[in-house]
Amino acid sequence: MKNGETAVSKATVSRMPAYLRYLKGEAGKGVEYVSSAAIAKDLGLSAVGVRKDLALVSSRPGKPRFGFEIRLLIEDIEKFLGYHRWTNAVIIGAGGLGRAILAYEGFENYGIHVIAAFDASPAKVGAVGGKPVYPMEQLPDIARRNGIRVAILTVPRAAAQEACDEIVAVGIKAILNFAPVHLHVPEGVTVRYEDLAVSLAALCGESAGDQI
Amino acid sequence: MKNGETAVSKATVSRMPAYLRYLKGEAGKGVEYVSSAAIAKDLGLSAVGVRKDLALVSSRPGKPRFGFEIRLLIEDIEKFLGYHRWTNAVIIGAGGLGRAILAYEGFENYGIHVIAAFDASPAKVGAVGGKPVYPMEQLPDIARRNGIRVAILTVPRAAAQEACDEIVAVGIKAILNFAPVHLHVPEGVTVRYEDLAVSLAALCGESAGDQI
DNA sequence: GCATAATCGATAAATTTTTATCGATTATTA
DNA sequence: TAATAATCGATAAAAATTTATCGATTATGC
Numbered sequence: 001m002k003n004g005e006t007a008v009s010k011a012t013v014s015r016m017p018a019y020l021r022y023l024k025g026e027a028g029k030g031v032e033y034v035s036s037a038a039i040a041k042d043l044g045l046s047a048v049g050v051r052k053d054l055a056l057v058s059s060r061p062g063k064p065r066f067g068f069e070i071r072l073l074i075e076d077i078e079k080f081l082g083y084h085r086w087t088n089a090v091i092i093g094a095g096g097l098g099r100a101i102l103a104y105e106g107f108e109n110y111g112i113h114v115i116a117a118f119d120a121s122p123a124k125v126g127a128v129g130g131k132p133v134y135p136m137e138q139l140p141d142i143a144r145r146n147g148i149r150v151a152i153l154t155v156p157r158a159a160a161q162e163a164c165d166e167i168v169a170v171g172i173k174a175i176l177n178f179a180p181v182h183l184h185v186p187e188g189v190t191v192r193y194e195d196l197a198v199s200l201a202a203l204c205g206e207s208a209g210d211q212i
Numbered sequence: 213m214k215n216g217e218t219a220v221s222k223a224t225v226s227r228m229p230a231y232l233r234y235l236k237g238e239a240g241k242g243v244e245y246v247s248s249a250a251i252a253k254d255l256g257l258s259a260v261g262v263r264k265d266l267a268l269v270s271s272r273p274g275k276p277r278f279g280f281e282i283r284l285l286i287e288d289i290e291k292f293l294g295y296h297r298w299t300n301a302v303i304i305g306a307g308g309l310g311r312a313i314l315a316y317e318g319f320e321n322y323g324i325h326v327i328a329a330f331d332a333s334p335a336k337v338g339a340v341g342g343k344p345v346y347p348m349e350q351l352p353d354i355a356r357r358n359g360i361r362v363a364i365l366t367v368p369r370a371a372a373q374e375a376c377d378e379i380v381a382v383g384i385k386a387i388l389n390f391a392p393v394h395l396h397v398p399e400g401v402t403v404r405y406e407d408l409a410v411s412l413a414a415l416c417g418e419s420a421g422d423q424i
Numbered sequence: 425g426c427a428t429a430a431t432c433g434a435t436a437a438a439t440t441t442t443t444a445t446c447g448a449t450t451a452t453t454a
Numbered sequence: 455t456a457a458t459a460a461t462c463g464a465t466a467a468a469a470a471t472t473t474a475t476c477g478a479t480t481a482t483g484c
Contacts, residue, residue: 009470009471010470011470011471011472012471017405017407017410017413017414018394018405021392021393021394021405021407021410022394025393025394035430035431035432036431036432037430037431042394042396043394046472046473046474047431048472048473048474048475049471049472049473051431051432051433052433052471052472055432055433055434061432061433062431062432062433063431063432063479063480063481064430064431064432064433064478064479064480064481065429065430065431065432065479065480065481065482066430066431066480066481067430067431067432068432081413081414082413082416083413085416087416089412095312096308096311096312096315096316097309097312097313097316099308099312100307100308100309100311100312101309101408103308104308104309104408104409106369106392106408106409107408107409107412109392109409110409110410110412110413111413111416112409112412112413112416149416150412150415150416152412157318174415174416175415176411176412176415180233180318180321181233181237182230182233182234182237182254182255184254190415192411192414192415193229193230193233194408194411195229195233196313196316196318196319196406197316197318197319197321197322197324198229198233198322199388199404199406200301200319200322200324200362200364200388201229201293201294201295201322201323201324202229202293202404203362203386203387203388203402203404204294204297204299204323204324204361204362204386221440221441222440222441223440223441223442224441247460247461247462248461248462249460249461258442258443258444259461260442260443260444260445261441261442261443263461263462263463264441264442264463267462267463267464273462273463274461274462274463275449275450275451275461275462276448276449276450276451276460276461276462276463277449277450277451277452277459277460277461277462278450278451278460278461279460279461279462280462
């Protein structure tokens, strides 16, 4: 807690997406209220922890005997996470993964427009799922005109650093990197690593722990 | 620290993949030694923290004046994370994302064989990147014969819980879920959520924090 | 209308994780 | 060969996070 602007811990923030996913699921089933104990049980957390987390982001307190109103809670968490602010994003690398992400519609629910993909290979240029794939040369122009703030990097490992440099040169400050490579970026640029293999390996490790 | 078997904190474990990625990158450039200070600088951590993490997994101490020997460190971390144990995995849902993952070769580096995909739609059956796509009905048979321990779930949101139930019924104990849905699973089954939209949204939030 | 049971929110304790400090070790270099 | 600078590992302090406890609130059922 440095100056009052961020009184919410990182650990709490990291649990918010799980709450949101859970609450939306319950809302979809027609449930209107949910207790901290119920959330904790389904998500494998402690009820006290859940209450603490929710107290930090919810605008209205929970009702004794009922719990929290799901609809309000979803609104509050979305507002807290900033899903109400729209962001434009692009994909760099139109291989299998890049094209799959380009076709994925789920981002719109989170305030993110993925507007196009770019690829160094002319063979990949065209369109996927109604969205355009441009040659890499057009990145600076299109990115600047559309105020792109985020890039999703889905190029092969060997091309990652070079592509990263191009992204940075355009002024993009946030990169979601799917290439299993450590990227060197200047100060002020945020990289988030999304290594599918690591996720899977971690999962194996977790579930294997019991068996040894 | 309950009984001496797990004296390594979760936080430390969660940083290991980043170390590994970084070290492999440096090794690829021909570097042989690296200091805790250098790692910390590039990864945005504290040198003391890096030393503490590495002390817990490395078999040999670092050399004063040189740092750690990268080759040994990579071996130690891989051993620690269990990448030496082989695991068979399958993909459930052969849409765009499922096919992209099926074609991805990177898993082999982490001790994971993705042997096949399954899909409820007959139209999807066939092969991708040399790997077979089977109809969903064959999951129990093939999974049991190959000792499948992990499933990667890439079906649409609406089909996720049903597919999850089928996976669980087969006896698979670990699921990497790409559908943006909370899954209800029995005790003993581990689910890891890999919500691309959330990752991206979180990234936007991080980089947006400065600008408000 | 009143006792009851379920739930919340706040405060306090315990645990975990991070950061700081300092002596010990080892290659470099004069 | 001896002084120096860089780095480590261990111990201690600080900060963050999780867990426990308890009185307050509110719908339910008699």
